[in-house]
Amino acid sequence: MSKEEFKSSDYLPRFRASSYESERMGKGSGKGKTILFGEHFVVYGLPAIAAGISSETTAEVTRIDEPGWTLDDDRPAMPGYKNEKADEQEVSINNVIDFTGVDLSKRGIHIRFAGNLVCASGIGASAASCVALARALDDEFDLGYDDERVNEAAYEGEKGYHGTPSGIDNTASTFGGLVWYVRDLDGGPPVFNKMKLDKPVHLVIASTGLTASTKEVVGDVRAKKEEDPDWFEKIEDEYKDVVYQGRDALLNMDLKEVGTLMDRNHELLRQLTVSCRELNDLVEVARKSGALGAKMTGTGRGGNMIAIAQTKEEAKKIASVLEDNGAAGVWTTSFGV
Numbered sequence: 001m002s003k004e005e006f007k008s009s010d011y012l013p014r015f016r017a018s019s020y021e022s023e024r025m026g027k028g029s030g031k032g033k034t035i036l037f038g039e040h041f042v043v044y045g046l047p048a049i050a051a052g053i054s055s056e057t058t059a060e061v062t063r064i065d066e067p068g069w070t071l072d073d074d075r076p077a078m079p080g081y082k083n084e085k086a087d088e089q090e091v092s093i094n095n096v097i098d099f100t101g102v103d104l105s106k107r108g109i110h111i112r113f114a115g116n117l118v119c120a121s122g123i124g125a126s127a128a129s130c131v132a133l134a135r136a137l138d139d140e141f142d143l144g145y146d147d148e149r150v151n152e153a154a155y156e157g158e159k160g161y162h163g164t165p166s167g168i169d170n171t172a173s174t175f176g177g178l179v180w181y182v183r184d185l186d187g188g189p190p191v192f193n194k195m196k197l198d199k200p201v202h203l204v205i206a207s208t209g210l211t212a213s214t215k216e217v218v219g220d221v222r223a224k225k226e227e228d229p230d231w232f233e234k235i236e237d238e239y240k241d242v243v244y245q246g247r248d249a250l251l252n253m254d255l256k257e258v259g260t261l262m263d264r265n266h267e268l269l270r271q272l273t274v275s276c277r278e279l280n281d282l283v284e285v286a287r288k289s290g291a292l293g294a295k296m297t298g299t300g301r302g303g304n305m306i307a308i309a310q311t312k313e314e315a316k317k318i319a320s321v322l323e324d325n326g327a328a329g330v331w332t333t334s335f336g337v
């Protein structure tokens with residue numbers, strides 16, 4: 001697929017504003033993220049580590065004369081992504097608006113999503129749009145939200161994409177940086193701490209081009225866990241070692257060890273059946289081209305993989321090999337400082 005095709009938006013908006021009240025608008029943004037350790041395990045209260053990336057989704061909110069809301073979704077996206085997520089997006093937007101209590105029954109709003117985050121499974125695109133919308137509503141309606149409140153609103157939005165989000169995506173999207181995150185299974189606030197590293201870690205993100213349903217994949221893992229709790233517990237126990245050692249290795253900047261642990265985390269995700277051939281192939285390509293470690297990231301069964309590299313130059317080299325070997329899209333970025 002050419003770069004042009006990959007960057008183009010494949011979504012025809014279902015809703016359009018017929019009249020804008022004024023040029024004044026509320027604005028907000030939310031960052032994309034990758035999960036370095038712990039997707040799926042985080043749903044069950046195990047710690048996970050996520051890194052906010054610099055690409056972001058922006059939202060603009062403009063008041064209109066008609067009730068309700070209308071939408072232009074101008075985010076760049078992988079082909080098919082927006083259509084597949086359209087129904088969930090509608091629920092998500094309603095959830096965020098309901099959370100804020102903004103009354104659109106007489107006069108509504110037009111929402112425009114844009115930004116440089118390319119929407120794909122695994123990059124936190126849904127969370128980034130929820131955070132951006134919460135911030136734009138706050139800006140337009142003077143809600144007085146701090147980041148905590150934005151994060152709470154975005155969490156409600158995430159429920160539109162799947163019923164039981166762990167909250168890691170909206171938290172990484174709201175606060176950015178490198179985040180250690182533990183969900184409270186009793187419904188209380190999560191524990192999360194920002195991790196600061198001595199130097200940036202260079203990251204390559206590659207997309208399979210396939211869109212996955214988080215709701216379906218998380219539901220499937222839950223069903224498997226309920227069917228065979230012993231099998232799940234064994235994998236969980238091994239994962240616990242991985243994530244605690246992963247945190248230490250990151251804080252010590254032992255990138256070789258971080259890479260080895262990412263490889264182990266990928267293997268555990270394979271055992272959970274959330275990886276797929278396309279992801280495994282990209283992971284293999286990244287490892288063979290010099291990555292210190294590589295794994296799928298996010299929901300899985302499509303979406304993205306990540307790989308870490310010793311230097312920026314190495315990351316670029318790995319990215320270019322991935323581009324020539326089946327990746328539908330490739331990005332390089334860094335995290336940690």
Ligand code: MEV
Nearest residue numbers: 039040165166167298299
């Ligand atoms: C999705 O980015 C991460 C999952 O662990 C779901 C969640 O944490 O809500 C698969």
